[in-house]
Amino acid sequence: MVKRDEKAPSVPPLASEELLLLELLLRLLPQLKLQITHQTSRSPQVKVPIYQKTFPQDIYAALREMTASLVQLKADMRFLQTQEPAAQQKTEVDKLKQQQLEQAAQQKTEVDNLKQQQLEQAAQLKTEVDKLKQQLQEQAAQQKTEVDKLKTEVDKQKTEVEKLKTELEKLNKQQLEQAAQQKTEVDKQKTEVDKQKTEVDKLKQQQLEQAAQQKTEVDKLKQQQIEQAAQLKTEVDKLKQQQLEQAAQQKTEVDKLKTEVDKLKQQLQVRQVAFSASLVVAGISRIGPVPSETTLIYKYVPTNIGNAYNSNSGVFTAPVRGAYHFEWHFNGDTSQGSAGWLVKKSEKVFAVFEQQGTGFMSASNGVTLLLEVGDVVFVRLTAGSVVFDNFNHHTTFSGHLLFTM
Known part of the structure; x- marks a missing residue:
């Protein structure tokens, strides 16, 4: 710190450059606050990463440091103005102004970079949100289409079920009518069967009587056939005996003829x-x-x-x-x-x-x-x-x- 001299002249008023710098900082401060507030309130439903949440605090800290530095510089300039010659003070003030301008420009660039990053991140988040909305809309449309198909199929099945139900009712009605007709026919057939059974019993009785008569006649015929067979057998035995005798005679004659033929063949062969x-x-x-x-x-x-x-x-x-x-x-x-x-x-x-x-x-x-x-x-x-x-x-x-x- 520079020691103050009681005989130093009074502090002169601030130069125009210093006033411009202060005015620039005062104008930038509300805009930064408004931009930060707008960025944080645009997408309340989007979860902001931790590193993005530290940007507003860093900006405020930088502004506070800049303000403190300006206040300190202002105090030092006033003190130096009271202790040093005007030319030397002017040189030092110019240097300080130049440094402050450079720091302000640098801080402005950093603030612009932070704003640009926040804008890019907001645009990226917006794009992702739009994609998610598009996907949700497509899924909703697809599900709606499937639901419509299912509804159509259900309606078709319902129509088919109603048709089948109608056909079943018709079939049941037809079956009942056919069963009634069949019952009537069965009753008729049963009556006819009873009549036929009575007639069959009569026929059986008649057949039994006829069979008894035929049996008597057959027995008589059998007896006659047995007597005739005995007579035929005797005659056949006589004929067989005669045939055997004739066959023996014919065999003897055939053997003689064969012998003669063999002799004739031999005579013919040996001559050739x-x-x-x-x-x-x-x-x-x-x-x-x-x-x-x-x-x-x-x-x-x-x-x-x-x-x-x-x-x-x-x-x-x-x-x-x-x-x-x-x-x-x-x-x-x-x-x-x-x-x-x-x-x-x-x-x-x-x-x-x-x-x-x-x-x-x-x-x-x-x-x-x-x-x-x-x-x-x-x-x-x-x-x-x-x-x-x-x-x-x-x-x-x-x-x-x-x-x-």
Whole structure:
């Protein structure tokens, strides 16, 4: 603090700048109070956060501090004016004014910022409230629509229930009428049944009487049938005996006829014996040289009357006693030689042989033999010999029955 001097001159009046600053503060103070009061009363139903409630108190505190500072500055300026020269006091006062103006501008900016924040928060709250109102309105409209649908459905169901009720009443009425009609018909039918029952009883009595009479007649007929059956049985037994005797006689005659037929068939069959065969059916075949005597099997059999020749074994079997004529032909293609025997059972009868240096060669022979039933005849290739045949059928074996004996 600056010490006061009793001889200092009197305090001069405030400058025009100081008066303007004070007037500005006094004008701002009511506007701030009005704005704060308006903001807090706009949305009484909206819950204001705690940090927003501290804004009015901070503004009042700032105003109080500004007022106290101005009062102190004013007192200090007056004191300095009484102690220092006018030029020095003016300089200091100008500085103080400048500082006060800067502080006032800064505080005004802060107050404007606070007002802007409060306005933005109020707008945001208003937007949220509008959204909530819109949602509530939409929900109310949707619920109203659903309620209307439910009312419509209830009305429809009510109409259907009334229709069903009407139909049920009609059906009940019809059923009652039908039941009355059916009862009447049943009563009529019952009366008719009683009448029919009486008639049936009469008919039963008549049938019983007729049955008794018929039974007597049937018994008589049965007795007559038994007597007739006994007579017929005796006659049938006699006829059966006669038929058995006739059948035995016919069987004997049939057996005789069968024997004669078999003999005739045998005679016909044994008179028809003939065959011809060659080694191969198709292609080319060369047999030999063989290490030992080998029975030739002639596969191609164009003729086999009586089936006396077996193409699987190459053997002819005499079916009947008689004279048979046989012929066999060999064909060879090398200098190895071709030789073979016609064999009756195990007896070598006639042979064939041929050999030359080059080219094809052939040999053949024939014989007539007396054969008993079951005698076999076949052709055997000698050891070391070769025989050839192809699709032209050069190597063959044939025979036939001349006559029976």
